[in-house]
Amino acid sequence: MEPIRFAVIGTSMISENFIETLASNKEALYLGSMGLSLKESQAATETCGGMRPFADLEDIASCPEVDAVYIATPNAIHYGQALTLADAGKHVLVEKPLSSDAAKVRHLIELARERGVIALEAMRPVHDPGTQKIKELLPRIGRVRRATLRYGKYSSRYDDVLAGRHTNIFDTRMATGALMDLGIYCVESMVALFGEPEDITCAAVMISRADNELTGGAIDGMGNIVAHYGDKVVNLAYSKVSQDLLGNQIEGELGTITFDHVDAPTNGRLHLRGKAVRNAAKATAQSIGDTDEEIVFEPCDNNMVYELEHFISCVKGEIDAVRYQDISLVSLKIMDEARKQAGIVFPSDGRA
CATH class of the missing domain: 3.30.360.10 (Dihydrodipicolinate Reductase; domain 2)
Structure with missing residues (x-):
């Protein structure tokens, strides 16, 4: 199976930590980042060794090379970004919290299932x-x-x-x-x-x-x-x-x-x-x-490697994402x- 190709939304330290895990996983490939501006996207992508910066959310949603997206933006916009990307057929791994409230988490998970993609929360413990x-x-x-x-x-x-x-x-x-x-x-x-x-x-x-x-x-x-x-x-x-x-x-x-x-x-x-x-x-x-x-x-040193491993296993159908999604929803x-x-x-x- 070909590596799962990731776009990353966010240019903070947590995003850089996640990109490090992508580099250490043979089943994942980092394509590039999206920041607050194209200039910021280009700088982050170059710094982290990516190949393609992304101008905006639609650029990621419409890119056929992107299989999955890691979202590390302010809590209030997790839901909107993840919903747009899942609706476009992209798997999404979203920094905690998956959304700001349970109703949005439930809706996101349901839509992702309808589109045949995985929506998972990046909750390290x-x-x-x-x-x-x-x-x-x-x-x-x-x-x-x-x-x-x-x-x-x-x-x-x-x-x-x-x-x-x-x-x-x-x-x-x-x-x-x-x-x-x-x-x-x-x-x-x-x-x-x-x-x-x-x-x-x-x-x-x-x-x-x-x-x-x-x-x-x-x-x-x-x-x-x-x-x-x-x-x-x-x-x-x-x-x-x-x-x-x-x-x-x-x-x-x-x-x-x-x-x-x-x-x-x-x-x-x-x-x-x-x-x-x-x-x-x-x-x-x-x-x-x-x-x-x-x-x-x-x-x-960086226990984000485990959430990445489980996310990839869910995408590949090796483990059921429901076990993790239920924890997010109940929480x-x-x-x-x-x-x-x-x-x-x-x-x-x-x-x-």
């Missing part, structure tokens, strides 16, 4: 073998009762907000904010590990009110989501206005799994509880015969509800 390894270890810790997944880092763009300057990273018109940018990693990892919860409760810390023109309305800087599963709860913590130094933890009745980065696990431990003992208020052991094992994760349903509870409204809400 869902495709990372580290997440799969954690899932495979869950039976060893018994019935899971609680999990905590976290992703928080201070954004330099928050400095712009504090200084009264506009930034796309905190703008309802761009479908951004802490939940859409970082919280989504926690949400999708949760869905990949445990499936869809029965319901959720969201408590968000807002950095602007509904009447703030700079941010286009109320928008979040950090938040917590508690997902209820009946037999367990999952706590999600995310922030773009503080630095979270804690790790992730999954607690079962027989043991506990801990690991570092939710977007790309690199270090982890499996703690198995021994025999429980009574100790009341004394500072003595709670159990005897505990064991600890290191969880060995496959080292990878956006959860985030729609979280935004509703927090009072975060995007101008495009409800228009698929």
Whole structure:
């Protein structure tokens, strides 16, 4: 089979990271990029070793050489661009989020299926073998009762907000904010590990009110989501206005799994509880015969390689894209509800 020929929309660092993965995959070929102008498209294509810059979306949609498109543009335009390209018969791999809300995700996936192409979200932890390894270890810790997944880092763009300057990273018109940018990693990892919860409760810390023109309305800087599963709860913590130094933890009745980065696990431990003992208020052991094992994760400098591999396998019909599309759809349903509870409204809400 001939390599799948990719066009790339976007010229940011994340686009360059993806193009690196294309160069390392024999089943993929990078054709060229589309930027904000033809000059930017030409510069990015030349820098990244491409062959053909693209002037605009229609240029890509009508190009017979393009088989697939990687979209790394602002959140608010993911849907429109992906829909146009899928309708033109192009496979699309879209940076997270696949769209700004669940209704648009559902419509995009349905149209792609009608056109016989794949629409997939580029969500790194869902495709990372580290997440799969954690899932495979869950039976060893018994019935899971609680999990905590976290992703928080201070954004330099928050400095712009504090200084009264506009930034796309905190703008309802761009479908951004802490939940859409970082919280989504926690949400999708949760869905990949445990499936869809029965319901959720969201408590968000807002950095602007509904009447703030700079941010286009109320928008979040950090938040917590508690997902209820009946037999367990999952706590999600995310922030773009503080630095979270804690790790992730999954607690079962027989043991506990801990690991570092939710977007790309690199270090982890499996703690198995021994025999429980009574100790009341004394500072003595709670159990005897505990064991600890290191969880060995496959080292990878750029774990975008995994989402590319799975995308290509879906295009070739080797694996069913539904397994990944369902995670995206359920996750956006959860985030729609979280935004509703927090009072975060995007101008495009409800228009698929």
